[in-house]
Amino acid sequence: MSTATNKGRGSLMGGAPGGTPSAHTLLPSAEPVQLVDQDGQPTGDGRYPMPDGKRILGAYGRLVAGRRINDQANALVRQGRLAVYPSSHGQEACQVAAAVVLGGEDWLFPTYRDTVAVITRGVDPLEVLTLLRGDWHAGYDPYEHRVATQATPLATQLLHAVGVAHAAKLRGESTVVLAMCGDGATSEGDFHEALNFAAVFHVPVVFFIQNNEFAISVPLKNQSVAPSLAHKAIGYGMPGERVDGNDLAALLAVLGAAVDRARDGGGPSLVEAHTYRMQAHTNADDATRYRSAEDVERWVPRDPIVRMRSYLRALGLLTEEGERVLADEADAVAAAIRSGLNTEVDVNPAELFEYVYTEKTSQLREQAALLREELARDADAEAAGTDGSTGGDQR
Amino acid sequence: MTQTTLGAPAPGTAGSPGTGAGTAPRATTFAKALNAALADAMQADAAVLMFGEDVGTLGGVFRITDGLTARFGEERCFDTPLAEAGIMGMAVGMAMNGMKPVVEMQFDAFAYPAFEQVVSHVAKMPNRTKGKVRLPIVIRIPYAGGIGGVEHHCDSSEAYYAHTPGLTVLAPATVRDAYFMLREAIASPDPVVFLEPKKLYWSKEEVDLAELRRTFDDGQAPRRIGRAVVARPGTDATLISYGPSVPTALAAAAAAAEEGRSIEVIDLRSIVPFDDETVCASVRRTGRAVVVAEAPGFASVASEIVARVQERCFHSLAAPVLRVTGFDIPYPSPKLEHFYLPSVDRILDAVDALQWEDRP
Ligand SMILES: Cc1ncc(C[n+]2csc(CCOP(=O)(O)OP(=O)(O)O)c2C)c(N)n1
Numbered sequence A: 001m002s003t004a005t006n007k008g009r010g011s012l013m014g015g016a017p018g019g020t021p022s023a024h025t026l027l028p029s030a031e032p033v034q035l036v037d038q039d040g041q042p043t044g045d046g047r048y049p050m051p052d053g054k055r056i057l058g059a060y061g062r063l064v065a066g067r068r069i070n071d072q073a074n075a076l077v078r079q080g081r082l083a084v085y086p087s088s089h090g091q092e093a094c095q096v097a098a099a100v101v102l103g104g105e106d107w108l109f110p111t112y113r114d115t116v117a118v119i120t121r122g123v124d125p126l127e128v129l130t131l132l133r134g135d136w137h138a139g140y141d142p143y144e145h146r147v148a149t150q151a152t153p154l155a156t157q158l159l160h161a162v163g164v165a166h167a168a169k170l171r172g173e174s175t176v177v178l179a180m181c182g183d184g185a186t187s188e189g190d191f192h193e194a195l196n197f198a199a200v201f202h203v204p205v206v207f208f209i210q211n212n213e214f215a216i217s218v219p220l221k222n223q224s225v226a227p228s229l230a231h232k233a234i235g236y237g238m239p240g241e242r243v244d245g246n247d248l249a250a251l252l253a254v255l256g257a258a259v260d261r262a263r264d265g266g267g268p269s270l271v272e273a274h275t276y277r278m279q280a281h282t283n284a285d286d287a288t289r290y291r292s293a294e295d296v297e298r299w300v301p302r303d304p305i306v307r308m309r310s311y312l313r314a315l316g317l318l319t320e321e322g323e324r325v326l327a328d329e330a331d332a333v334a335a336a337i338r339s340g341l342n343t344e345v346d347v348n349p350a351e352l353f354e355y356v357y358t359e360k361t362s363q364l365r366e367q368a369a370l371l372r373e374e375l376a377r378d379a380d381a382e383a384a385g386t387d388g389s390t391g392g393d394q395r
Numbered sequence B: 001m002t003q004t005t006l007g008a009p010a011p012g013t014a015g016s017p018g019t020g021a022g023t024a025p026r027a028t029t030f031a032k033a034l035n036a037a038l039a040d041a042m043q044a045d046a047a048v049l050m051f052g053e054d055v056g057t058l059g060g061v062f063r064i065t066d067g068l069t070a071r072f073g074e075e076r077c078f079d080t081p082l083a084e085a086g087i088m089g090m091a092v093g094m095a096m097n098g099m100k101p102v103v104e105m106q107f108d109a110f111a112y113p114a115f116e117q118v119v120s121h122v123a124k125m126p127n128r129t130k131g132k133v134r135l136p137i138v139i140r141i142p143y144a145g146g147i148g149g150v151e152h153h154c155d156s157s158e159a160y161y162a163h164t165p166g167l168t169v170l171a172p173a174t175v176r177d178a179y180f181m182l183r184e185a186i187a188s189p190d191p192v193v194f195l196e197p198k199k200l201y202w203s204k205e206e207v208d209l210a211e212l213r214r215t216f217d218d219g220q221a222p223r224r225i226g227r228a229v230v231a232r233p234g235t236d237a238t239l240i241s242y243g244p245s246v247p248t249a250l251a252a253a254a255a256a257a258e259e260g261r262s263i264e265v266i267d268l269r270s271i272v273p274f275d276d277e278t279v280c281a282s283v284r285r286t287g288r289a290v291v292v293a294e295a296p297g298f299a300s301v302a303s304e305i306v307a308r309v310q311e312r313c314f315h316s317l318a319a320p321v322l323r324v325t326g327f328d329i330p331y332p333s334p335k336l337e338h339f340y341l342p343s344v345d346r347i348l349d350a351v352d353a354l355q356w357e358d359r360p
Helices: A053-078 A092-100 A115-120 A156-170 A189-200 A230-236 A248-263 A293-297 A304-315 A320-342 A349-353 A362-383 B030-044 B068-072 B084-096 B112-122 B158-162 B175-187 B209-217 B243-258 B276-286 B301-316 B344-352
Strands: A107-109 A177-182 A205-211 A240-244 A269-274 B027-029 B048-052 B077-079 B100-104 B138-143 B168-170 B192-197 B204-206 B229-232 B237-241 B263-267 B270-272 B289-296 B322-326
Touching (some): A053 A248, A053 A304, A092 A304, A156 A177, A156 A205, A156 B084, A156 B112, A177 A248, A189 A205, A205 A248, A248 A304, A349 A362, B030 B068, B048 B084, B068 B077, B084 B112, B158 B192, B175 B209, B237 B243, B237 B344, B243 B289, B243 B344, B276 B289, B276 B301, B289 B301, B289 B344
Parallel strands (some): A107 A177, A205 A269, B100 B138, B237 B263
Antiparallel strands (some): B229 B263
């Protein structure tokens, strides 16, 4: 492990730059920031201060809950309760840090994989899972916790994040926007446009890439040959930083510095977390086709929970009793998800036509009436004991 | 070179509107009306912002945003980096955070990089969130041909947008409508694709902009979104048109009148929502219809209109509903575009083909 001195100062630690930034202050360091190693030992990496123990402990509790949420959701897919679940197992430190570094006035822009981040931010898990359950597209009100809808079209949400930040800036609000994406998404044009717009308009956005090494089956080397994804930042004139994505302490420090910098008028920055997707892309994916069990095994010892647990236990901040409490809390979250998803939600077909235009067009009124009639006919047929859906053309 | 009788510009120019010599004192161009509508909307509501490529200092390549930066400041009317998806995606976020962005796509065919943002987010966000997120965005697109523009400057892209649920799609054809419809679009809580027929930018009407502003601000202007209008009454057949083709349809109706045929012209104004009522009332009265549109006809808005009219007015029809549209080819080069554009003659031929001998 190299020492603090030969790594220099974290590029996000500087205050608000004036004028054109110079290249060396924008480049990420050669090695990802790591504050706690995989054995739970502090690294002495002096580029960022170690976050306060209590703060880490609070986030650790969310980490434990995050893992339980991932496990529970995976189980619910197997039981057919969720249509699909893109797990963030192994990436929970990124998920938790992204949510907890933000204040109440800030906005989070997640992707489909960032369910744990959204829940950690305070959104009701059952509302979050509406999308993956198939009840509606987005189940929560984005304004309630300032969490945008989970985006499935890659990188598009990064531009929305810029827009929200730009509007906030024009309104004189101190809002910071943290926008998440994966390594694959950095190849999309919208990624480029979002970073460029954010830099040109100097808006308070933190772009947070979870580099988990794969975009479905495609490894990072097929996405980019840049020295790192964080190096892309310099092309836009914003600082980039690399961080160990399985080190909760480092994530809190680096993302926290990026948020502070944005809030202080320092403009946007790009943070790349090096992590790994321990499970398949979704339940529909066969990960054995593109990576070996040994590849995955190599990441097991770097587990974010195990590492942070050792660190906190050694400090005496986490006791056995404390662990039991956290485990119980995580169980409670999982139980609430399980029982919530065990009750079938009534989907209302009339709603299909409700949210297309503020006022239904005459065409939509006609189509809604058609569906109503169809359903009434089916109901009549059912009442009469005949199956309304068979017998060829109903008309 | 163009077939239209109204608003034919000097070919290939993108000059300042409203400076023609010898115009009547109150003659106002379509372009000027749009400019006034933007300025009035920005004056009336501080949440209204205008951004895009070259819309600031230059005032837009068609000068539609002329003077807005000077009047409202760079925060309200500003140039963006050259990136259409960026413009559109940023508009989504700004709208999410309380603004009413009006964006300019410089030309029809240059809006395509933004297509994903339009289709996946602008159109769907309110639906995805059950109406919790409204996106009152106006996407202004200088559109369609007839100006002698080179390739990728003359596309009729309305069908792409009209096919996308969630988008309101408007195409004004008169100076008054240009003003009122843009104000209405900006006031709409829903996203609007606002198609500005480029060849009409320099067409003129005797209107008093101050009067239009008063009428709109007092809530006296009749609603235009979703409402077609009878642009010329007639009894023998109906021409259904919108945007750049309306003047051509009117010219055809005038020519037909000289031959003794009374042709009604419907100006849709609003493609989505579609005004079935006005269109069908006219066709039921006349019993004959021709749809006139500049876009390629296959799988087009014109096709949709034909289908709707057949479905709803079948028993009133004395002849099949016909279409006069652009050919199913990429928009042609300037020297060839007059072969492509629906012309008065082509419309009159279609009217002649409406089985007049079978008239009951
Ligand atoms: C614009 C777009 N193209 C393709 C897809 C299909 N798709 C879904 S996830 C994915 C891989 C994304 O990889 P990455 O950005 O690294 O995120 P990760 O899944 O690893 O979190 C692809 C190709 C999509 N959702 N959006």
